Amino acid sequence: MREQKTYLDKMKKLLKDQTLIFILVGLCLVVYSVSPVFLTPRNLINVLIQISINALIATGMTFVIISGGIDLSVGSVAALCGIVVTAVILPYTEISTTMVVVVIVLLSIVVGSIIGSLNGYAISRLRVPAFVATLATMNIARGLAYVYTQSRSIYGLPDTFSWIGQGYLGFVPVIVLIVVLVLTAAHIILSQTVFGRHVYAVGSNEDVAKLCGINVANVKMRVYIISGILSAFAGACLASRLITGQPTAATGYELNAIAAVALGVGGMEGGKGGIGKTIQGILIIGVINNGLNLMKVSSYWQIIAMGVIILAALIIGQYNKEN
Amino acid sequence: MEKKPIIELKDISKAFPGVQALDNVSLSFNSGEIHALIGENGAGKSTLIKIMGGVYQRDSGEIVFDGAQTEIEDVTHAQDMGISVIHQELSLIPDLTVMENLCLGIEPRFGISPFIDKKTMYTHALEIMEPLGLEINPKVIIRDLKTADKQMVEIARSVSRNASLVIMDEPTSSLSSREVETLFEIIRKLKKNNVGVIYVSHILSEVLSISDRITVLRDGSLIRTLNTKEADEKLLVKSMVGREIKDYFNKKEKEIGDVILEVQNLTREPYFSNVSFDLRQGEILGISGLVGAGRTEIIRGIFGADELDSGEVFLNGEKIDVPSSRKAIGLGIGFVPEDRKLEGLMLEASVRHNVSLPSLKARAKRGFLNHKWEYDASSEFIKKLRIVTPSQTTPTKTLSGGNQQKIVVAKWFAANSNILLLDEPTRGIDVNAKSEMYTLMNNYVKNGGSIIMVSSDLPEILGMADRIVVIRQGQVSGILDRKDATEEKIMTFASTIKNKKREVMP
Numbered sequence: 001m002r003e004q005k006t007y008l009d010k011m012k013k014l015l016k017d018q019t020l021i022f023i024l025v026g027l028c029l030v031v032y033s034v035s036p037v038f039l040t041p042r043n044l045i046n047v048l049i050q051i052s053i054n055a056l057i058a059t060g061m062t063f064v065i066i067s068g069g070i071d072l073s074v075g076s077v078a079a080l081c082g083i084v085v086t087a088v089i090l091p092y093t094e095i096s097t098t099m100v101v102v103v104i105v106l107l108s109i110v111v112g113s114i115i116g117s118l119n120g121y122a123i124s125r126l127r128v129p130a131f132v133a134t135l136a137t138m139n140i141a142r143g144l145a146y147v148y149t150q151s152r153s154i155y156g157l158p159d160t161f162s163w164i165g166q167g168y169l170g171f172v173p174v175i176v177l178i179v180v181l182v183l184t185a186a187h188i189i190l191s192q193t194v195f196g197r198h199v200y201a202v203g204s205n206e207d208v209a210k211l212c213g214i215n216v217a218n219v220k221m222r223v224y225i226i227s228g229i230l231s232a233f234a235g236a237c238l239a240s241r242l243i244t245g246q247p248t249a250a251t252g253y254e255l256n257a258i259a260a261v262a263l264g265v266g267g268m269e270g271g272k273g274g275i276g277k278t279i280q281g282i283l284i285i286g287v288i289n290n291g292l293n294l295m296k297v298s299s300y301w302q303i304i305a306m307g308v309i310i311l312a313a314l315i316i317g318q319y320n321k322e323n
Numbered sequence: 324m325e326k327k328p329i330i331e332l333k334d335i336s337k338a339f340p341g342v343q344a345l346d347n348v349s350l351s352f353n354s355g356e357i358h359a360l361i362g363e364n365g366a367g368k369s370t371l372i373k374i375m376g377g378v379y380q381r382d383s384g385e386i387v388f389d390g391a392q393t394e395i396e397d398v399t400h401a402q403d404m405g406i407s408v409i410h411q412e413l414s415l416i417p418d419l420t421v422m423e424n425l426c427l428g429i430e431p432r433f434g435i436s437p438f439i440d441k442k443t444m445y446t447h448a449l450e451i452m453e454p455l456g457l458e459i460n461p462k463v464i465i466r467d468l469k470t471a472d473k474q475m476v477e478i479a480r481s482v483s484r485n486a487s488l489v490i491m492d493e494p495t496s497s498l499s500s501r502e503v504e505t506l507f508e509i510i511r512k513l514k515k516n517n518v519g520v521i522y523v524s525h526i527l528s529e530v531l532s533i534s535d536r537i538t539v540l541r542d543g544s545l546i547r548t549l550n551t552k553e554a555d556e557k558l559l560v561k562s563m564v565g566r567e568i569k570d571y572f573n574k575k576e577k578e579i580g581d582v583i584l585e586v587q588n589l590t591r592e593p594y595f596s597n598v599s600f601d602l603r604q605g606e607i608l609g610i611s612g613l614v615g616a617g618r619t620e621i622i623r624g625i626f627g628a629d630e631l632d633s634g635e636v637f638l639n640g641e642k643i644d645v646p647s648s649r650k651a652i653g654l655g656i657g658f659v660p661e662d663r664k665l666e667g668l669m670l671e672a673s674v675r676h677n678v679s680l681p682s683l684k685a686r687a688k689r690g691f692l693n694h695k696w697e698y699d700a701s702s703e704f705i706k707k708l709r710i711v712t713p714s715q716t717t718p719t720k721t722l723s724g725g726n727q728q729k730i731v732v733a734k735w736f737a738a739n740s741n742i743l744l745l746d747e748p749t750r751g752i753d754v755n756a757k758s759e760m761y762t763l764m765n766n767y768v769k770n771g772g773s774i775i776m777v778s779s780d781l782p783e784i785l786g787m788a789d790r791i792v793v794i795r796q797g798q799v800s801g802i803l804d805r806k807d808a809t810e811e812k813i814m815t816f817a818s819t820i821k822n823k824k825r826e827v828m829p
Contacts (some may be wrong), residue, residue: 194687199682204669211628211666212681212734213652271671 020280031291051286052175056234057187057257060227062278065261068203068270069130075253076141077237081111085236086154086245097160108233116228120221131203145247154245165241187275203270266317285306329488330517335384344370346543355517359534363753366540377401407481415465422448422461451483471502490521499614527556564754571748572786578606594620595797601793605768609788610777612817617797618777622744626658627651657735661746667731670720675701682738703724704733718798725756745776779808
């Protein structure tokens, strides 16, 4: 009798701690029952490709949100970097794949670091609230993308440019491989390094962190630079997938990334969460999108459905927290 | 006026998972009476208050209010009945004015228009404050008031809404001694107006001076209710802990070594200026003075938490240029701040992560966390400091105040600090935890550590400190040796004589 009870308790606790995984599995089953195509390898790889850009941005956002901040500039930074990369590569018709990769990585680091340090400086040294500071750089970056292109898309890029976004290594898409690498690295940084722990400490209680000798300003600076670089890189990958540089690219992506992280953690307060949770958030959003596509739901309705489902997941998270 | 029971509690019980918070408690509170409720943390005081305030529902028992049996359904219901609970966290809206807060929800308007009649509001606010003798400008924004005045406004508001029972939960924890006096005057006025007051406090001297009756709770049971006239501090402590604590401080004579830390002419305007003193090895140096004299700011300055205007800090004869917290920690200095919830702990984080935080960098291997050290250090200090916690991974917010405080100390033990700066180390923790904290401090200095302790509790300073630095208005006004120090002497050094303002010591 008693054992049964503890077994039930254990199940309850598991259900509470791993709500998202149950939601995810449930979603998969629902989608599969409506459209069996869902579980074909081809479609699953398709899902992974679809979520890859959001995954890169959300990884940076995870650092920012754990540190107690927010970064609204990520979508614009992605667009700006897409423009910069395509503009640089456009003149070289005979460029090798290796060179494309080198250019993309270097330019992502440059563009991401510039905007990221602007954010970090304003937030950590000038004490501008993160929401406002990144709202400003969001407009600046997007504006720069429009000004440079005169709001026209950049195309006619060499074929080699598409390798990152469209290429395969064996049966695995290159972009999926990149996402796996980035997520792994981010997970190791957050869970195994001193810097990672400091990010959590700053998000938990900034005053405590300061009094324990942590350079809070430095931690914040680095967090926004990481977010900047990853979103710049995501923008370059997006441009590579579309083989165009578009100033309107990645519009609203900041909200998808924030939604993924917030879903994973069950809220926005700092000091909590991690890459594992973020992955769950990203996958849920990915499966919903894919499922609605398979069910041929119109894209306008998809937007509404997405909002409703995110809200529901957060309400469950809040319920768990209070009980 | 005649005293009659406002609220009678009969056989009230309340259990939470794993604890019997209240066990058949029967008690009545009278109008026109100040009734103190005391007990260690976890004795059941808060639960009792919350049941009366409508926050919790009792498991069994009866509540008789104003002669009739009642159910207190929720907080609003309690307020409608005339029960007002004044918490440490005030419920005023900081960006509104005093009068807007006083009239919140009952704003006078011009007829049926949506526009507020500010003139009427102003006079109404004055009418509310007048019987309590409050002289606060109704047009001042709450944020700009002193804590004490905010509390007065809150009290005035609840009384103006016909509160017949005012419950105060640790009302003096953030007040200076002079402000405490003002609060007491208000409480006495409430009593005169036949309001019943329930006064919950850890500070026995206050309880003895303000209350008419005292009820002691321990482990969820009512131990005794007695008239204040018949009580003294010793008796109360004994009832609270269930045994007599003989030598509370347990101070032992010991060798004091050479000067280890010296500060010269520390200045940070407007908080303190030209502060000089030294700390010897194996010594507990007490810093005493009135609240607001600059004591906290001084030790924060030594630790490098705030930037100094000028002055020097020497450690073992060597000057620390531009003190910063990082540098201080590296040199073996630890700081336990006054407010452990705001500045001492990451409340959502685990015991382990809190204990290891200042040492992570020093223990790391090429930037990677040393998990083994982290685990070992946490289990070592949980054992050594007798921290009661289900596990290393338990979030610290779920632990009691005493255990939380030990965790803040443990992180500096884990960091191998040999100088500890303690700001009010026993504030808000119960008698047993206090006694353990004192033992901890004594053992620490016996093993070669040194301590600077800021404390507002005079018996604590006299009982623990080897020397006492008294601060008055940001300056050192005297340094006393343990054998010469008395409460009167400290008081004389601490209070301002020339200043016309009257200062009262605790």
